[in-house]
Amino acid sequence: MNAIPQASVRTPVTGPAVSVRDLTRRFGNGPAVLDRLSLDIAPGEFIALLGRSGSGKSTLLRTLAGLDAVTQGSVMRPAETSVVFQESRLLPWKKVWQNVVLGQAGATRDHAVAALEEVGLGHRPDAWPLTLSGGESQRAALARALVREPRFLMLDEPFAALDALTRLRMQDLVHGLWQRHGSAVLLVTHDVDEALLLANRVVVLDAGRIRMELPVPLSYPRRHADPRFEDLRTRLLRTLGVGDN
Amino acid sequence: MSGTVFWSPTNSLTDTPAAEPAINPRWKVVKQRLRPLVRYVSAVLFVVLWQVACTTGLISTRLVASPFQIASTGWSLMRDGTLPANLGISLLRAVSGLVLALAAGITLALVSGLSRMGEDIVDAPIQILRTLPVLALAPLFILWFGIGETPKVLLIALGSMFPIYLNLHKGIRSIDPKLVEMARTLRLTRLQTIRDVILPGALPDLVVGIRFSVGISWLLLVVAEQVNADSGIGHMMMDAQDFLRTDIILVGLVIYGFFGLVSDQAVRFLESRVIAWRPARQNQGGAA
Numbered sequence: 001m002n003a004i005p006q007a008s009v010r011t012p013v014t015g016p017a018v019s020v021r022d023l024t025r026r027f028g029n030g031p032a033v034l035d036r037l038s039l040d041i042a043p044g045e046f047i048a049l050l051g052r053s054g055s056g057k058s059t060l061l062r063t064l065a066g067l068d069a070v071t072q073g074s075v076m077r078p079a080e081t082s083v084v085f086q087e088s089r090l091l092p093w094k095k096v097w098q099n100v101v102l103g104q105a106g107a108t109r110d111h112a113v114a115a116l117e118e119v120g121l122g123h124r125p126d127a128w129p130l131t132l133s134g135g136e137s138q139r140a141a142l143a144r145a146l147v148r149e150p151r152f153l154m155l156d157e158p159f160a161a162l163d164a165l166t167r168l169r170m171q172d173l174v175h176g177l178w179q180r181h182g183s184a185v186l187l188v189t190h191d192v193d194e195a196l197l198l199a200n201r202v203v204v205l206d207a208g209r210i211r212m213e214l215p216v217p218l219s220y221p222r223r224h225a226d227p228r229f230e231d232l233r234t235r236l237l238r239t240l241g242v243g244d245n
Numbered sequence: 246m247s248g249t250v251f252w253s254p255t256n257s258l259t260d261t262p263a264a265e266p267a268i269n270p271r272w273k274v275v276k277q278r279l280r281p282l283v284r285y286v287s288a289v290l291f292v293v294l295w296q297v298a299c300t301t302g303l304i305s306t307r308l309v310a311s312p313f314q315i316a317s318t319g320w321s322l323m324r325d326g327t328l329p330a331n332l333g334i335s336l337l338r339a340v341s342g343l344v345l346a347l348a349a350g351i352t353l354a355l356v357s358g359l360s361r362m363g364e365d366i367v368d369a370p371i372q373i374l375r376t377l378p379v380l381a382l383a384p385l386f387i388l389w390f391g392i393g394e395t396p397k398v399l400l401i402a403l404g405s406m407f408p409i410y411l412n413l414h415k416g417i418r419s420i421d422p423k424l425v426e427m428a429r430t431l432r433l434t435r436l437q438t439i440r441d442v443i444l445p446g447a448l449p450d451l452v453v454g455i456r457f458s459v460g461i462s463w464l465l466l467v468v469a470e471q472v473n474a475d476s477g478i479g480h481m482m483m484d485a486q487d488f489l490r491t492d493i494i495l496v497g498l499v500i501y502g503f504f505g506l507v508s509d510q511a512v513r514f515l516e517s518r519v520i521a522w523r524p525a526r527q528n529q530g531g532a533a
């Protein structure tokens with residue numbers, strides 16, 4: 001683990017993979033978008049972050065990704081992090097395999113193809129990104145994230161723009177990748193079922209503060225029909241202000 | 246501004262109509278195959294009619310030379326070396342001007358596109374300069390640089406620099422910030438970001454700029470050679486005017502037309518190579 005060049009972001013030596021302490025973030029003189037937020041993520045833990053839109057999920061993720069500076073509070077995270085956004089953000093003028101190993105010194109086409117095979121896109125390394133479907137683009141974005149062997153993987157609503165069937169397949173894929181690679185994962189999602197299917201712990205964000213932390217002590221694969229699953233979902237929906245009759 | 250559109254590319258005659266009536270598909274295929282031929286046929290027909298009009302005396306050959314006469318004059322100018330010599334010097338002027346324009350336009354666009362301070366320093370003067378009609382500078386350039394090659398080449402260079410600068414600058418500034426952000430999360434260095442993200446993204450705009458520049462360079466070449474020169478295609482045409490040789494003037498026009506066409510095709514080819522990553526051809530605008 002290397003220190004990354006940012007004064008207030010440090011690398012943990014032992015203990016949690018990611019540690020956020022009293023993080024506060026405002027834009028200009030507006031209200032706090034993140035309000036003294038604290039959160040630990042254990043190595044290899046899968047966290048799902050839920051919350052209405054505007055609750056500060058992306059802001060937290062951008063800070064963790066090092067895109068926004070930390071002004072109040074502190075953030076520790078591994079040097080090896082990767083991010084996947086809702087849009088694949090592939091460079092249209094580079095072939096898929098070149099996108100996968102972009103900026104990786106010494107990485108070859110074979111490395112890229114291996115990563116693409118792992119996400120089920122091994123047959124299209126030479127495609128232009130604009131010719132890929134939405135699901136394929138996100139697979140390529142996942143391959144690009146994984147080829148860097150992150151200890152901490154951030155996913156900001158990565159399946160929000162996909163159709164329901166593709167989304168189910170991608171959830172399976174992400175679950176498998178997480179089990180194999182063992183990196184800590186922070187998945188931002190709108191989808192309560194998705195959170196409960198994948199995460200060890202669900203965190204609900206509201207107005208920049210953590211409203212609820214819900215461990216999900218179920219084994220994989222999880223089934224919607226499981227009464228404990230049902231129970232957790234009801235509690236989450238209630239917290240989010242939906243389905244409370 | 247008035248809302249009247251006098252001419253727009255989408256109205257041009259060569260465009261296929263948006264909705265074609267349902268007709269026999271085989272006839273449609275035949276029509277498709279014939280289309281390029283039909284276009285040549287009409288051009289050939291035009292030349293034939295022109296020749297006939299000249300031969301029958303319908304058009305005075307004093308005002309317009311006949312196609313046959315143009316061809317034979319062109320051939321004799323070729324053989325006595327007049328045409329190759331003048332053509333060579335004209336091409337040299339156009340190409341030198343374009344090369345200078347490319348070098349200056351690309352450098353300035355990089356400086357002002359890649360740094361805020363660069364933009365403050367470079368952009369304002371260029372925006373002011375480009376509103377001047379470049380041709381109006383011709384007398385000043387002759388005073389400053391004499392009557393040799395310098396003023397002609399510089400005039401071409403200056404005029405064709407603006408579209409290159411403007412389009413490349415626009416291209417650099419309109420790179421999707423999300424891609425630049427992605428480059429940051431992938432830990433690309435500034436240099437890598439410029440090389441892999443910003444420049445390739447701006448390349449299509451640069452090519453659009455080059456296409457405008459090439460057109461402008463021909464225009465300026467013609468003017469520069471007709472205002473003041475003792476060689477070149479433009480000079481050859483002005484000379485012919487003194488002797489009422491419409492055939493030579495028309496040879497010059499044919500040559501200008503030919504090279505205009507060739508250079509446009511060359512840039513189009515370049516364009517198709519540069520945007521190979523776009524799945525379907527998209528129309529793109531540009532700033533001249």
Ligand SMILES: Nc1ncnc2c1ncn2[C@@H]1O[C@H](COP(=O)(O)OP(=O)(O)O)[C@@H](O)[C@H]1O
Pocket residue numbers: 027033051052053054055056057058059060
């Ligand atoms: N660059 C910005 N400038 C000003 N306000 C912003 C900016 N980014 C986000 N915000 C505000 O911060 C709040 C949280 O945004 P965000 O973290 O994107 O929410 P979420 O991802 O949970 O939907 C919103 O009210 C949004 O308007």
Ligand SMILES: [Mg+2]
Pocket residue numbers: 057058
């Ligand atoms: Mg968001």
